[in-house]
Amino acid sequence: MKIEKVGIVGLGTVGTGTLKILINEREKIHQKTGVWIDVKKACDLNIEREFDFDVDRSIFTNNYNELIEDDEISIIVELIGGYTIAKDIIIKALKAGKNVVTANKALIAKYSKELFAIANSNGTKIYYEASVGGGIPIITPLQESLAGNNILSIKGIINGTANYILTEMTEKNIEFEKVLKKAQELGYAEADPTFDIEGIDTAHKITILASLAYGGYVDFEKVGVKGITSITGEDIKFANDLGYNIKLLATAKKYEDEEIEVRVQPTLISQKEILSNVNDVYNAIEVIGDYVGKTMFYGKGAGMEPTGSAVVADVIKLATEDLANNIPKGNYYYNINKELSLRALEKSISKYYIRLNVKDEIGTLAFVTNKFKDNNISIESMIQTCKSFDDNKFVSLIFITHDVLEADLKKSLDEIYISENVNVEKSILLKIDE
Ligand SMILES: NC(=O)c1ccc[n+]([C@@H]2O[C@H](COP(=O)([O-])OP(=O)(O)OC[C@H]3O[C@@H](n4cnc5c(N)ncnc54)[C@H](OP(=O)(O)O)[C@@H]3O)[C@@H](O)[C@H]2O)c1
The missing domain is CATH 3.30.70.260 (ACT domain)
Structure with a gap:
């Protein structure tokens, strides 16, 4: 009987969803996988918070070092976000011989080279399914299911906030600033929405997808990024009249000369296309492979339970890998030894x-x-x-x-x-x- 002990750092939106699924579905996960996954410790700055599920409060601490120093814990789940403390925690965990699961796209996109090098030299792994597309499985399909294909292109609507804003502007004829305010009131947009509306969050995600699809790493700083702040109701109306919808689209495409174009920009998409009809906070990613043809991944790109679902999938994957005698492969596909040559957008x-x-x-x-x-x-x-x-x-x-x-x-x-x-x-x- 295998028991895998897990530590979660950060019990905000995604951390709560992850904890809830791991606790409520413990029995079912065991039935399906043969492994008992136990959350041994969970860390947050506020350990007094209430949850809508039963949890043994003795697992809570506000000191993440307790998780890293616990020899029984083999997987650290980082769900704090940001570039600073989150990065320190991941590095400490990897150096302590623990595998890491994270939803932190900003960190993976910007520091993949450094983090995967540390993981590789310590024989540990970083899994990050939840970092792109929230609950939508897309990292694993790219790494495994579609691995025999040359990926011709990836197109994604991968920021729910921007998509919600553009959908509201389209359907209700409301200008950008007003919709943004409404999105903030509904909790769809952060108090500082810069990453979402300026396309930076989308760029983090396409950086990860392009790196996996094309067998190298994309330097995030070189990705062409344009956000949605200049889109007016007038643009939306004209686009609609001409048979298009405006979406914040992330694209990665390989050309015959092996150059890769990676960009994020508001784009007019023909209303006949599925991507054009992906609305509200939903995400969708179209991947075209030379053998498989066009594939489409669609679902909730954010939120407590959808994103928790993706985090839990990574935890289960790590917990069951040695049972299946799998070769460690989490970092293998993110090839940090080859920087991909990006094509000039011009x-x-x-x-x-x-x-x-x-x-x-x-x-x-x-x-x-x-x-x-x-x-x-x-x-x-x-x-x-x-x-x-x-x-x-x-x-x-x-x-x-x-x-x-x-x-x-x-x-x-x-x-x-x-x-x-x-x-x-x-x-x-x-x-x-x-
Ligand atoms: N939200 C989503 O739907 C979603 C989707 C995909 C990916 N992600 C990614 O998932 C990660 C987490 O996002 P989130 O939305 O769950 O963030 P969040 O709601 O802000 O949760 C972060 C939690 O970490 C806690 N924290 C901060 N510093 C800490 C420390 N030093 N020690 C312990 N706990 C600490 C925070 O406490 P305080 O609140 O007290 O500061 C907060 O409870 C981010 O990388 C994000 O990009 C989120």
């Missing part, structure tokens, strides 16, 4: 949506279209708003391009933005994904 060829906020004056349209012509930008369609949306002097010019080189488009916009008839702050460039 090489991308795509259709684009451009909204220019311009002075309603004779000659402005001609000026803009001439700059497009000079830079090989071919326009598929154009709309001019009849009325300005702010002070009656500026109007919006909306352009949909044919497939164009991003470098050419950026050059044309640099030339257009110099004009004092163009309000750069209120203009926007979005990619179109069809």
